[in-house]
Amino acid sequence: MTTTYEPNKVLSNKEFKVVGTRPVRPDGADKVTGRAQYGADLQLTGLLYGKTLRSPHAHANIKSIDFKKALALEGVKAVVSAKDFPETKDTANYGLGDSPMNYFRGNILADKKVLYKGQAIAAVAASSVHVAEAALSLIDVKYEVLDAVLTAPEGMAKDAPILHDDLFTKEFEKQTKVNSNIAEHFQHKMGDIDEGFAGADVIVERTFDTATVHQGYIEPHNVTALWNDDDRIHVWTSTQGAFTVRAAVSEALAVPVSKIKVTPMEIGGGFGGKINVYEDPAAALLSKKAGHKPVKMVMTRAEVFEGTGPTPGSHMTVKMGATNEGKIVAAQANLAMEAGAYPGSPVGAGAMCVFTAYDIANVTIDGYDVVVNKPKTAAYRAPGAPNAAFAAEQVIDEIAEKLNIDPLELRLQNAAKEGTRRADGPIHPRIGCVEVLEAMKEHHHYQSPLTPAKNGGKVGRGVGIGFWFNIGMQSACNISVNNDGTVNLVEGSTDIGGSRASIAMHAAEVLGISYEDVKPQVADTDSVGYTAITGGSRTTFATGWAAYEAANDVKAQLIDRAATIWGVDPDSVEMEEGVLRSKTDTELNMSFKDLSAQLNDTGGPIVGRGAVDPSGIGGSFCGQIVDVEVDPETGKTDILRFTVVQDAGKAIHPSYVEGQMQGGSVQGIGWALNEEYYYSEDGRMNNPTFLDYRMPTSLDLPMIDTVIVEVANPGHPYGVRGVGEANIVSPQAAVANAIKSAVGARMEKMPMNPAAIMEQLWS
């Protein structure tokens, strides 16, 4: 069978010379030949291997730890536990806000109490990984096992076992004296919710539950640390933020950042999950105790599932009301999300996004951050927003159904625009919500009849739209001019999916040189200015902007230099498309290449710098159209056709933007249909392997058609909006709406696996 696809489209807003083209990435050759150095590939002289001892219990007091037998094993060089942390201050901040030091350190090496199965308790360094593993089994830990709390509703129950005796609920931004598992309850309010519902002709209210899921990057966490004889620490790791690792190691070990150098290795996926720091401080401590030998630690897949990530399970009630004409007049959400073992679920972000695609006068959103006996949640692509959209986008769908209005038409009627106030406060700047919805409506997919069933099942179509606000934060970049008319670009954002290319393209555009003449490099923390995480869809936006600034700095210096050589006023010289020329004397012109060859004889090298902390962040909207086939006998769902439409502001490298849209959407499909942490009653994950934690394979999917909409972000020189995250927000809801349209089951639980669908069909 041959399938024909709509070619991927870019609805461009403006043409540039380099920006908007699709060159090959600069790290490409290394990555297709096996030469690229990922964290686990590092070899150092005298290298030792570390392994972590992890809790077998979801909730327990640690009564004692005895290392005697482990230390007696031949080849064991050092052991560490929480007792090896030095005295320090009470709070930790590694660039993402304050947290209590005991919580921050507790998630690195637990002290006195373990709060999830898989939590690190101790670590061993040995001559080989096999010896280190053998040593773990010789460590004797005595536990007092406690009852586990596994979901937000369980954690919020009055008689729930309490995880932390020092955690007191923050209620409406005020600290109370109530010791509970609810770390925080907040509320966003706009208009009058009761009045809003009183004016509604149709009201839909539903309660939704979603399971814990993992980011699922293929590369396990890894770190190699050397605590050198001069007390300087060098850390090599796969991370989304080298400076974040530096700060975290500094905070955990009470060592100044100036004594720590972090070299970011190539990173094998992160999706938010490689922002948090896990074994790095323990590896450094082991290195010191083992006599200043480098120690390498690489997690197993089970350790990744049980000890890192995930994104939270959630319990949510959403109620919306609309008039018969299709005006949504009131919306209410109660969002409770699992923080995992320590406070900090993404419920705040979920609340920022739940109704953000719509202009609704009366809104109330309550959010609850609840600690439970699961791994501490980490960011995962638009964290919190997919959970919220799973609820809200299904309720909207049901309203459209009740009012007999086309679901995209209902969304368009109520779409947020520039000037619409969000319930959490901000007023939307120029956004592309309407443009995305219109592109969906006009798309061949939406205009076509339902895709025919492949296996005789029932077919249905669903849509959804999601929002992610994106972040700015700090980035730095240096550009130095080579004497052959090329430039070297040094930046601090670890490249997780082609950002070296998109950042280099900013510089090439400014200088009017070809993309191939810019050689980008991701530097270690000693070699570039502070650069925040590769996360929040900020890298192309902010680090690209830093490259833009650095290139403009180079350009200004080139103009000065040309003016000096020509003996004219710099104000009379301009540089366009890689050529310097006098504005008044046509005889005076020189290519960038010719000038670069003369630099060393005319005053020395030229180095430009860019350092930014941009505001003007542009949020991104993204919508999906999906056709599914559901087998009504078994509940198995197949994706027949899938289209994703996203506002990129300006796609610097359209292929890599499409890659983000396709990748985020497919993670959403996996989340929708299969993925979950399957827990035993006592809090053990029963499926910590890729066999049983089932992520989508190539066979599970059709092509993922894309449309890039470009509604320029006025806050960025080329109009860029971050594109890494909005694409995962609504695929789950779109799939749910498609299942509803296929078999009539409104899915209140995720994953929507065969069992969940059959349960709903039979209920």
Added chain:
Amino acid sequence: MPATKVHVTTTINGEPVEFLAEPRQSLLEVLRDVVQLTGSKEGCNDGNCGACTVNMDGRIVDSCLVLGVEAEGADIQTVEGIASADGLHPIQQAFLENAALQCGICTPGFLVSSKALLEKEPNPSEERIRMWLAGNLCRCTGYDKIVKAVMAAAKEMAS
């Protein structure tokens, strides 16, 4: 007590290679830690992600599920052996030009698997490619651009 090591004679990427392996070491561990060929990646160590895929005597295998000692007398090709002195293989070039990788950790496995497919079947359908590559997990791309890259490589190799 450290295990006694076994002497193994094999061929890797066309070169004769000898190494000493503990009987418990996987071929992946030997490739990465003993022979220093770190292009094959460990994503799961239980045969489910395919990042460690190598070609062994004409069959693609997860090298984490093969013992190092089983390499005796075998002919093994890893990602390091795909490019030649003339440059990148068409499948490597197609992955780059079609943006078929983002983080790149799964890429070595996909390249070894795809090359084996195109050697057996020069003009596979989309469905056949999706079936063949179902043992290789990619979390970044959603597979769309990978499948298109394999189709593009097939076209390039036929011309």
